[in-house]
Every structure is written in C-alpha cells, then in structure tokens.
Amino acid sequence: MRLTIVGQLKGQLTAATRIAMDRGAAVTHAETVDQAMRTLRAGRGADLIMVDVALDVRELIAGLEAERFHVPVVACGVDNDARAAVAAIQSGAKEYIPLPPDPELIAAVLAAVADDQRDLVFRDPAMIAVVQLATQIAGSAASVLITGESGSGKEMLARHVHQKSLRANKPFVSVNCAAIPEQLLESELFGHEKGAFTGASARRIGKFEEASGGTLLLDEISEMDVRLQAKLLRALQERVIDRVGGSKPVPVDIRVIATSNRVLADEVRRGTFREDLLYRLNVVTLKIPPLRDRPSDILELATHFAKKYAVANGMPVRPLSAEARAQIARGRFPGNVRELENTIHRAVLLASGPEIGAEAILSPDGGPMAPARTADAASRAAETAEMITRSFVGRTVADVERELILDTLGHTQGNRTHAANILGISIRTLRNKLNQYDEEGYAITPPQGGVAAA
Structure with missing residues (x-):
C-alpha cells in the first residue's frame, strides 16, 4: 500500500503517519498540493492520498483529474471542523478522517483500499x-x-x-x-x-x-x-x-x-x-x-458482494433468501461479475427485513431480472437446484449448517421454536448453535417484538 500524506507534519498528522506505517503502508510526504503533484509526476505513485483539509482539497482533486492520476483521496482534520469536512467531501474526497487519529479507523481505510484491489472470489472448477x-x-x-x-x-x-x-x-x-x-x-x-x-x-x-x-x-x-x-x-x-x-x-x-x-x-x-x-x-x-460458464461462482460472488456492500453502506449484513438465491442463479448476467456486483449492491440498498429477498433482485431499470433461458419452469427449477447444490461443493459441513440455520431463523422472523421444528433439531441444540454463532460475530435474526420466542 503506497500512501501519500499531504500537509504539514505536525502532531496529529505525524501520529496518523506513524499509524499508517505501523499498518504496513509505505508513506510519502508532501507539504503542499503543488509538491504532491510534483511527487506524482516524478513517478512516485500512490494507492491512496490523505490530505489535510487546511489545504485546498478541490485544487488537489482537480489537478489529479486534469493529469489523469486515478488515486482515491481521503481528507483529515480536527474533529470539530464540520464545515471543512463537508467541503472536502463535496470536492471529491472519498472519506473524512477526524484528528486526533483513531488507529482502527485509519486501518479500516487502508484495508478498504487494499480489499478493493484483491477481491478475487471463486469456487467453480472452471475458475x-x-x-x-x-x-x-x-x-x-x-x-x-x-x-x-x-x-x-x-x-x-x-x-x-x-x-x-x-x-x-x-x-x-x-x-x-x-x-x-x-x-x-x-x-x-x-x-x-x-x-x-x-x-x-x-x-x-x-x-x-x-x-x-x-x-x-x-x-x-x-x-x-x-x-x-x-x-x-x-x-x-x-x-x-x-x-x-x-x-x-x-x-x-x-x-x-x-x-x-x-x-x-x-x-x-x-x-x-x-x-x-x-x-x-x-x-x-x-x-x-464468462460467468454463465462458471455457475458455482454466481452464488459465491453474490454472498461476498452482499457482505461487502452492507459494510460499505453501514448496514447490517443480511443473508440472501432462498428465493433470492434461486433468482440470482437463474440470471443471465451478460455483463459478468461487474453486472452481478451492481445487482447485489442495488439489492443491499433496496432490501427490507432480516434478509435480502427476491423482490430486491432487480435490473437497473427497476424491472425483474431476465432469466438465463426461456426453458419451461420445471427445467429451470432443476437447473437452479443443480446450481445451488454445486455452490456447496468445497465448503465445510459446519459452514453449510450455519447458513441453513441462520436462513431458517430468518424465515421464521426470529421464532426459535418454529425454526427448530423446521430444522428437526431440539430448541436446546438451536440455542447452543446460535450462541456459538453470536460469539463468532455472525448476525442473528432477532425475534419480532425483541423477545426470544420459545
């Protein structure tokens, strides 16, 4: 990760530099916007630029665009300078980091940039x-x-x-x-x-x-x-x-x-x-x-993007419902992974309730997603079932079991007794599993009314 910090290295900005270096970033410093541009022209590339809002953020971003430097910019400044923060975002900064610096926040920003560069997700044998x-x-x-x-x-x-x-x-x-x-x-x-x-x-x-x-x-x-x-x-x-x-x-x-x-x-x-x-x-x-020739990747990627864009938009991570998974598996996706990613991003924003339902899986114009083929319903159902089954290949039994339990709990709107009956397990076993998943950091569907339904 190559990070360029633009601004006077005094106190809090020096601390931000030290935190970034501790997190593995290679840091270059420029005191002014002009110096930052000279550094980039000299071939010292950057994966991320962090700029003090005391400088002209708009001038920096305009300069980057004019000279075709495609680098994300985050602004930083004292935490009570709300006007400067808003101005920086309006100028094109991707994020605002308040100072004094929070090590976890800086680490999260660096990780987000790194993750955008390393999202290679696959499961299908062809891939x-x-x-x-x-x-x-x-x-x-x-x-x-x-x-x-x-x-x-x-x-x-x-x-x-x-x-x-x-x-x-x-x-x-x-x-x-x-x-x-x-x-x-x-x-x-x-x-x-x-x-x-x-x-x-x-x-x-x-x-x-x-x-x-x-x-x-x-x-x-x-x-x-x-x-x-x-x-x-x-x-x-x-x-x-x-x-x-x-x-x-x-x-x-x-x-x-x-x-x-x-x-x-x-x-x-x-x-x-x-x-x-x-x-x-x-x-x-x-x-x-193409994505249509590696069907096992479709649901794997969909699950990945659902988590990614829930976190990116500050929303709870919700599973895809069985109906949504079936609809996605039937999708044509002529735009391949990029189209699937946009579809799931849209679904994360449109969905309501404890899971992402089929009603949120829409085309860009708001209509239903076109199916992959015009075969009869029976053959489409068989094809969808095969795709979903293939998506389990290579996964552990524990992973599949966890997903099944959490999906079922979502369908019962948090009613544990109903979920246990559907799954064919005791309520005690279900509670033990949910306690384990909660400790591991997985989102558990709460019961309606906020009280556990036994």
Whole structure:
C-alpha cells in the first residue's frame, strides 16, 4: 500500500503517519498540493492520498483529474471542523478522517483500499483451474495475456498474479488503454519532457517508469494504436523506453500483463494488432470463462458482494433468501461479475427485513431480472437446484449448517421454536448453535417484538 500524506507534519498528522506505517503502508510526504503533484509526476505513485483539509482539497482533486492520476483521496482534520469536512467531501474526497487519529479507523481505510484491489472470489472448477495456472506461473518473469469478456475479472486475476510473484512488494500499475485518448496514451505510458508538446509544462514520468521493479497492467491492449504498438514492442524487447521529447533511452525493469476482451489473433488478421507484439505478450495466456460458464461462482460472488456492500453502506449484513438465491442463479448476467456486483449492491440498498429477498433482485431499470433461458419452469427449477447444490461443493459441513440455520431463523422472523421444528433439531441444540454463532460475530435474526420466542 503506497500512501501519500499531504500537509504539514505536525502532531496529529505525524501520529496518523506513524499509524499508517505501523499498518504496513509505505508513506510519502508532501507539504503542499503543488509538491504532491510534483511527487506524482516524478513517478512516485500512490494507492491512496490523505490530505489535510487546511489545504485546498478541490485544487488537489482537480489537478489529479486534469493529469489523469486515478488515486482515491481521503481528507483529515480536527474533529470539530464540520464545515471543512463537508467541503472536502463535496470536492471529491472519498472519506473524512477526524484528528486526533483513531488507529482502527485509519486501518479500516487502508484495508478498504487494499480489499478493493484483491477481491478475487471463486469456487467453480472452471475458475479454480485458471487461478491455479495463474499461481503456478506467477513466480516467473514471463509476460502474461489475460483474455475474457468485459466484466469477467481480468484485472483481479492480474493483481493475483502480481501478488503471488517475486515483485509483490513493488508497484502494481494499471493503464486502461481504452479510456485514454490515443494522442495522450503515449505520454501516459512513456512520460514526457518539459516542452515536448503544447501543455507539457513539466517533466512527467510515465507508467513504465512508475512500475519499474513491479508489474505494469495494460488493460484492453487491443484498443492501442498500431503505431504505438511498435514503441511498446521495443520497450518489451529491450527493456528501455523513450520519453516523448526525450534525448536518451531510460532503462526499466517491469513485468507486463496485458488484457483483452477481443481475440487478438483475429485482430492480427484484420491488421489492427501487430503479430510480433502478440507473440511477445502471450508467453502464457490465461482465459477467464464468462460467468454463465462458471455457475458455482454466481452464488459465491453474490454472498461476498452482499457482505461487502452492507459494510460499505453501514448496514447490517443480511443473508440472501432462498428465493433470492434461486433468482440470482437463474440470471443471465451478460455483463459478468461487474453486472452481478451492481445487482447485489442495488439489492443491499433496496432490501427490507432480516434478509435480502427476491423482490430486491432487480435490473437497473427497476424491472425483474431476465432469466438465463426461456426453458419451461420445471427445467429451470432443476437447473437452479443443480446450481445451488454445486455452490456447496468445497465448503465445510459446519459452514453449510450455519447458513441453513441462520436462513431458517430468518424465515421464521426470529421464532426459535418454529425454526427448530423446521430444522428437526431440539430448541436446546438451536440455542447452543446460535450462541456459538453470536460469539463468532455472525448476525442473528432477532425475534419480532425483541423477545426470544420459545
């Protein structure tokens, strides 16, 4: 985790720095917004910026956007400065941390950023095979090509390769080749010298140099212009780059991972992608199956996202009802994991009651989610049952038992006697199990009226 703290290091901010370093963050300090921008231009990348609200937060965020530095910003300041806190959030800060610093709050913010970068969740055998291969080749220096449909999790798999590699403690830098205009992508990748073109008012270190020692992800590389592909090929072959407007080559030490939602061999035949670059990139190819071809991952991911967005929105963690799970298992999800994530995030916000019901599983326009196929009801039910059964594979009996007990208690609205009867166990056994789950930190559905129903 690379953290840049912007502001005067006096007292409370110094304490925040010390806490972050104790939690494993590599901390860089800049006293002013200008100094922070110079640090980023010099290639000292950041995964998170913490800025004192005494500085101009709006200016910092505007500068980051103008120069295409995609870094989340959190503001910090004395806890009674409510006006400054509101202004910082309105300016684009993701969070506000009151000072004096709370070690647990800072740890939570750092963990949230780290978790956003490491959410690789899978259970289906098809995905297990891909992850096993990724882990196997991670320790090598070979370039990797990751293919798959949009939203299938290519960047997450790339981060997994980096984290399992010998470069795990070095930077992981990502560039979305499809999101940056063609005329700016060369500068973004290779950097530029002052005066190299109109608007180049200072030297800017590119992503190749920023990632030196670590891993560079070229996301959706098929969108890169053929002319720029030639310069990229040279960088991969010779491990040197030329800044725009520069007079001498700059050595770099990186591992390149590229992703594409297209078949690059087809692009080679069309003349839009260089064949020699394809051979250089795909020393190892990892192909991620679409979500529809790994059904056991659907419910596993849904459960993960339900917990993640409940915590993120300050809401209680609630299980998915049996009806909701069946509806999700039937879903088509042409947008793959990204679409499923948005569906569950929406459901967490819309659901009422002790669990997330099927009525909260909606499409973006508020209508019911389209089923995967138009088969008759019987075959759909059989398919759903098979998906749910497959989702249990690889889980412990204790995990399945706990989920069954908590789901049943939710259906009975906290009535323990009814839940015990449905489960076929004694009320004493149920109470012992619930006490155990409560001690382990799991949410227990309270009985209606707040009194345990025996």
